[in-house]
Amino acid sequence: xxxxxxxxxxxxxxxxxxxxxxxxxxxxxxxxxxxxxxxxxxxxxxxxxxxxxxxxxxxxxxxxxxxxxxxxxxxxxxxxxxxxxxxxxxxxxxxxxxxxxxxxxxxxxxxxxxxxxxxxxxxxxxxxxxxxxxxxxxxxxxxxxxxxxxxxxxxxxxxxxxxxxxxxxxxxxxxxxxxxxxxxxxxxxxxxxxxxxxxxxxxxxxxxxxxxxxxxxxxxxxxxxxxxxxxxxxxxxxxxxxxxxxxxxxxxxxxxxxxxxxxxxxxxxxxxxxxxxxxxxxxxxxxxxxxxxxxxxxxxxxxxxxxxxxxxxxxxxxxxxxxxxxxxxxxxxxxxxxxxxxxxxxxxxxxxxxxxxxxxxxxxxxxxxxxxxxxxxxxxxxxxxxxxxxxxxxxxxxxxxxxxxxxxxxxxxxxxxxxxxxxxxxxxxxxxxxxxxxxxxxxxxxxxxxxxxxxxxxxxxxxxxxxxxxxxxxxxxxxxxxxxxxxxxxxxxxxxxxxxxxxxxxxxxxxxxxxxxxxxxxxxxxxxxxxxxxxxxxxxxxxxxxxxxx
Amino acid sequence: xxxxxxxxxxxxxxxxxxxxxxxxxxxxxxxxxxxxxxxxxxxxxxxxxxxxxxxxxxxxxxxxxxxxxxxxxxxxxxxxxxxxxxxxxxxxxxxxxxxxxxxxxxxxxxxxxxxxxxxxxxxxxxxxxxxxxxxxxxxxxxxxxxxxxxxxxxxxxxxxxxxxxxxxxxxxxxxxxxxxxxxxxxxxxxxxxxxxxxxxxxxxxxxxxxxxxxxxxxxxxxxxxxxxxxxxxxxxxxxxxxxxxxxxxxxxxxxxxxx
Numbered sequence: 001x002x003x004x005x006x007x008x009x010x011x012x013x014x015x016x017x018x019x020x021x022x023x024x025x026x027x028x029x030x031x032x033x034x035x036x037x038x039x040x041x042x043x044x045x046x047x048x049x050x051x052x053x054x055x056x057x058x059x060x061x062x063x064x065x066x067x068x069x070x071x072x073x074x075x076x077x078x079x080x081x082x083x084x085x086x087x088x089x090x091x092x093x094x095x096x097x098x099x100x101x102x103x104x105x106x107x108x109x110x111x112x113x114x115x116x117x118x119x120x121x122x123x124x125x126x127x128x129x130x131x132x133x134x135x136x137x138x139x140x141x142x143x144x145x146x147x148x149x150x151x152x153x154x155x156x157x158x159x160x161x162x163x164x165x166x167x168x169x170x171x172x173x174x175x176x177x178x179x180x181x182x183x184x185x186x187x188x189x190x191x192x193x194x195x196x197x198x199x200x201x202x203x204x205x206x207x208x209x210x211x212x213x214x215x216x217x218x219x220x221x222x223x224x225x226x227x228x229x230x231x232x233x234x235x236x237x238x239x240x241x242x243x244x245x246x247x248x249x250x251x252x253x254x255x256x257x258x259x260x261x262x263x264x265x266x267x268x269x270x271x272x273x274x275x276x277x278x279x280x281x282x283x284x285x286x287x288x289x290x291x292x293x294x295x296x297x298x299x300x301x302x303x304x305x306x307x308x309x310x311x312x313x314x315x316x317x318x319x320x321x322x323x324x325x326x327x328x329x330x331x332x333x334x335x336x337x338x339x340x341x342x343x344x345x346x347x348x349x350x351x352x353x354x355x356x357x358x359x360x361x362x363x364x365x366x367x368x369x370x371x372x373x374x375x376x377x378x379x380x381x382x383x384x385x386x387x388x389x390x391x392x393x394x395x396x397x398x399x400x401x402x403x404x405x406x407x408x409x410x411x412x413x414x415x416x417x418x419x420x421x422x423x424x425x426x427x428x429x430x431x432x433x434x435x436x437x438x439x440x441x442x443x444x445x446x447x448x449x450x451x452x453x454x455x456x457x458x459x460x461x462x463x464x465x466x467x468x469x470x471x472x473x474x475x476x477x478x479x480x481x482x483x484x485x486x487x488x489x490x491x492x493x494x495x496x497x498x499x500x501x502x503x504x505x506x507x508x509x510x511x512x513x514x515x516x517x518x519x520x521x522x523x524x525x526x527x528x529x530x531x532x533x534x535x536x537x538x539x540x541x542x543x544x545x546x547x548x549x550x
Numbered sequence: 551x552x553x554x555x556x557x558x559x560x561x562x563x564x565x566x567x568x569x570x571x572x573x574x575x576x577x578x579x580x581x582x583x584x585x586x587x588x589x590x591x592x593x594x595x596x597x598x599x600x601x602x603x604x605x606x607x608x609x610x611x612x613x614x615x616x617x618x619x620x621x622x623x624x625x626x627x628x629x630x631x632x633x634x635x636x637x638x639x640x641x642x643x644x645x646x647x648x649x650x651x652x653x654x655x656x657x658x659x660x661x662x663x664x665x666x667x668x669x670x671x672x673x674x675x676x677x678x679x680x681x682x683x684x685x686x687x688x689x690x691x692x693x694x695x696x697x698x699x700x701x702x703x704x705x706x707x708x709x710x711x712x713x714x715x716x717x718x719x720x721x722x723x724x725x726x727x728x729x730x731x732x733x734x735x736x737x738x739x740x741x742x743x744x745x746x747x748x749x750x751x752x753x754x755x756x757x758x759x760x761x762x763x764x765x766x767x768x769x770x771x772x773x774x775x776x777x778x779x780x781x782x783x784x785x786x787x788x789x790x791x792x793x794x795x796x797x798x799x800x801x802x803x804x805x806x807x808x809x
Binding site: 154 | 599621624776
């Protein structure tokens with residue numbers, strides 16, 4: 001509504017809402033004359049569809065994006081900090097900044113990549129934040145709004161009561177009420193708002209939240225969902241005192257949930273990050289099996305079988321992801337060319353796209369296969385059995401706790417990193433750095449699996465040190481892998497007769513650039529490693545593991 | 551922001567009625583509109599059911615002790631606000647008659663300038679007179695809309711006004727006159743309207759008929775274009791607004807927006 005005035009929502013069941021509104025009107029009638037709005041842009045029906053990325057990037061940044069249609073025109077409305085000038089008078093009700101962008105031909109049911117969005121203030125504000133993720137329609141709400149004028153004794157409208165009745169499909173949501181101020185009559189609007197706030201069954205919406213948020217929350221609840229309900233972070237609900245076996249199974253089940261949550265997005269090729277998150281979940285699962293598999297207390301051959309199956313799954317996803325990385329970085333790569341022209345790379349992009357289409361078919365066949373669904377089923381069943389077993393063994397003195405396991409396995413992973421890292425000299429072969437990178441990943445996962453058991457500050461310090469080291473190792477290896485791949489792709493293009501000389505030269509220039517970056521990463525390694533393993537880094541690690549886990 | 555003024559030295563020719571209806575139509579077109587009721591009688595304020603009272607009176611506004619912004623009241627219509635009349639406006643000439651002479655007739659224009667951030671259209675409803683107030687209004691306005699009653703004498707008034715405006719140094723407003731309160735049953739009315747709108751530049755093609763429904767405005771306390779949009783006078787005001795709206799612009803506003 002008007003900036004500075006709170007909105008309201010009705011409580012209770014749908015059956016009482018009409019009585020509650022009668023109560024509000026009766027209370028207002030004691031202070032004002034009341035008349036229906038004659039003709040107002042505020043009244044009428046409105047459909048709004050909220051959009052966000054799968055990992056809720058807008059929501060996490062405090063923003064809400066909706067596509068709204070009213071009077072047949074459609075517009076994207078972005079509310080949140082730094083959106084618009086914040087001063088615009090808005091009947092949609094907020095003191096937040098708001099950017100509005102009219103759009104034509106929008107289809108509310110489909111997903112949109114940032115590149116698909118028409119130019120405008122909303123696109124400009126969110127494009128970098130959401131890329132490369134797609135905006136997905138989360139939920140659609142249709143609302144009918146009626147407006148009642150509140151009059152003073154002269155018959156002048158001095159405030160308005162807006163009643164919005166939202167619904168998701170056939171499911172009615174609690175009606176929203178708001179008092180809109182008429183310019184020059186702020187006292188009357190305040191008075192009306194006080195009256196509404198005191199009416200029975202009316203709840204004042206907390207200000208200064210993003211006012212669309214409570215409606216989004218209610219609408220998602222109809223679908224059994226909640227805003228921010230997906231994150232690619234490991235968020236297992238474990239405690240230090242629970243048995244190691246059940247903690248391990250809980251961690252692995254969380255990873256399995258994340259993995260499965262991404263399958264549809266991969267199959268529909270909604271955006272590249274579904275596959276990325278799926279791969280991370282697979283990699284974490286493999287690391288969990290390796291680091292903690294024995295704690296499940298299931299036969300070794302079962303552990304070995306699952307380890308093998310998850311390796312198969314990881315390998316299945318690699319070719320498409322590698323090609324995605326090239327395509328995602330393509331524009332930056334082309335822009336960095338000096339000798340060659342950007343256009344020289346066009347055949348390379350076409351080749352990458354073709355190849356990706358082919359590899360994507362292989363990937364989707366794999367994800368639709370019996371082998372994949374069997375793996376998902378068996379893994380979940382096995383972990384379920386472990387969890388159920390823990391209940392039977394509850395109270396048994398034997399067996400480690402999750403806290404013991406966390407300290408022991410994190411230390412193990414740390415020892416491996418220290419041993420390998422300490423042995424690296426400027427003359428060490430590339431493989432030794434690649435190997436260190438793998439061990440660092442294992443350490444990182446070991447830390448992440450047990451997040452709830454660690455002290456937050458100590459954890460953040462260690463993770464910071466480790467991240468900087470991992471970034472350096474990643475830069476070193478990724479550039480090498482990319483160089484190798486571009487060489488192979490060049491050979492394949494040549495064999496297919498799809499490689500003009502200018503393209504090959506440009507690709508050569510790209511690899512030269514990658515080699516420079518790789519060397520820079522190599523040069524930075526000693527310093528990064530010292531930051532992790534030196535006195536300061538050791539102090540951080542001791543603070544984390546020294547006293548054991550909480 | 552464009553500033554439109556309804557002006558005539560004579561009273562009772564339909565200035566306020568015209569200002570109300572054109573302002574309402576501007577707002578209905580989506581223009582953020584404000585109407586300033588400069589007439590101490592406060593007819594426009596009465597029509598919008600707003601008390602003809604400004605805190606601190608005209609003095610506080612003219613002297614800059616209160617910004618115009620503080621005085622603005624929302625009307626019952628979307629996009630349409632009002633700066634109410636105040637009885638102290640009757641002394642506005644005295645208030646304007648301060649400071650260097652060459653700036654005395656530009657004061658209103660200066661007061662209006664900050665409104666450009668908030669409004670697309672300003673309507674000034676002037677009291678009937680030749681005074682420093684009206685001179686200020688004529689200087690501030692981009693377009694002066696002059697209601698004429700179809701009499702020979704009223705044509706002379708228009709000539710005088712056109713001449714006066716032509717003598718302005720620098721920017722000059724566009725002047726568009728139109729016939730108001732036209733009674734088609736009267737031969738003289740018909741003749742004057744037909745002759746002048748054909749012969750003379752600056753006279754609108756549209757004439758507003760005399761009609762009972764216009765008089766009902768003071769009962770309904772709303773513009774006729776709002777409460778009886780299908781009536782003949784309402785249609786005439788719409789046609790007049792179409793003529794007035796983009797006058798003096800190098801091309802029609804709609805064209806600029808690609809409409």
